Amino acid sequence: MSTLPPCPKCNSEFTYEDGQQLVCPECAHEWSATAAVDAREGDKVIKDAVGNVLQDGDSVSVIKDLKVKGTSLVVKVGTKVKNIRLCDGDHDIDCKIDGIGPMKLKSEFVKKV
Numbered sequence: 001m002s003t004l005p006p007c008p009k010c011n012s013e014f015t016y017e018d019g020q021q022l023v024c025p026e027c028a029h030e031w032s033a034t035a036a037v038d039a040r041e042g043d044k045v046i047k048d049a050v051g052n053v054l055q056d057g058d059s060v061s062v063i064k065d066l067k068v069k070g071t072s073l074v075v076k077v078g079t080k081v082k083n084i085r086l087c088d089g090d091h092d093i094d095c096k097i098d099g100i101g102p103m104k105l106k107s108e109f110v111k112k113v
């Protein structure tokens with residue numbers, strides 16, 4: 001017998017298969033077994049403000065003034081940022097900005113150039 005993934009809602013290990021669906025007997029949550037696998041295998045897609053998919057090494061420009069946390073510096077709208085690196089977390093872009101240094105940006109505040 002194959003091991004089924006635990007319930008994504010309540011973490012119950014007593015999930016069972018019902019056709020293409022997985023069912024949790026404890027919280028009655030049902031979900032698709034195939035969708036669960038797809039979500040795990042696919043890389044997280046990070047998109048810019050207008051929906052372009054961003055990749056490591058892309059260049060972006062900042063679409064609004066952004067205060068740099070803990071400093072009086074501001075990354076001005078239109079600032080070009082080269083060679084971004086995608087990362088996990090709330091701020092999902094790691095980069096280095098001329099005159100400011102290494103910092104993290106939110107993908108929703110940049111546009112691919």
Ligand SMILES: [Zn+2]
Nearest residue numbers: 007010024027
């Ligand atoms: Zn459950």
